[in-house]
Amino acid sequence: MHDVMELFHLYKDDVYRLAVSYTHSVQDAEDVCQTVFLKLMEQKSRITPGKEKAWLMQVTANQCRSLLRSVWRKRTEPFEDDALKERILSGQPDLQGVWECIKRLKPGYRVVVYLFYYEGYGTREIGHMLHISGTAVTTRLARAREILKKELKEEV
Secondary structure: OHHHHHHHHHHHHHHHHHHHHHHOOHHHHHHHHHHHHHHHHHHHHHOOOOOHHHHHHHHHHHHHHHHHHOHHHHOOOOOOOHHHHHHHHOOOHHHHHHHHHHHHOOHHHHHHHHHHHHOOOOHHHHHHHHOOOHHHHHHHHHHHHHHHHHHHHHHO
16 A cells, blocks of 8 residues: 555646646546546556556546546536646646647547657557557647647737
8 A cells, every 4th residue: 555655646746637638627637536546556466567657647548538438528517617727837827828729629639749748758658558559649749739830820
């Protein structure tokens, strides 16, 4: 149990940020985080030492996808929370416009942008986490960049 608490303290913010960027909801992100760390407690013995963060990110992405596909989610309206922006931007107000554009991306594009630029994962690692090919990750990144480029030019 001690190792799980260490992992929780090390990676809770990373898991939370990915969940918020994926779901756009503080409440959903908190639920996802709770589920992810419960799964960590159940699966700790099966995780390869040194690969804990990658495992947590993969489980977080999977949990977010499951949440977004759920019937319950489709029947509810999202609750906007301005604190969400502040938590994500973490003191970087100059990125407000960029974050607003990223938020409007489709979830498949948004998650690869987040994992690549914010978490620093490579395309192969992201592909493994999301169960898609590295080529698909590269394609999604390229398409997301083009969309962001157009949107950011329109804002200027």
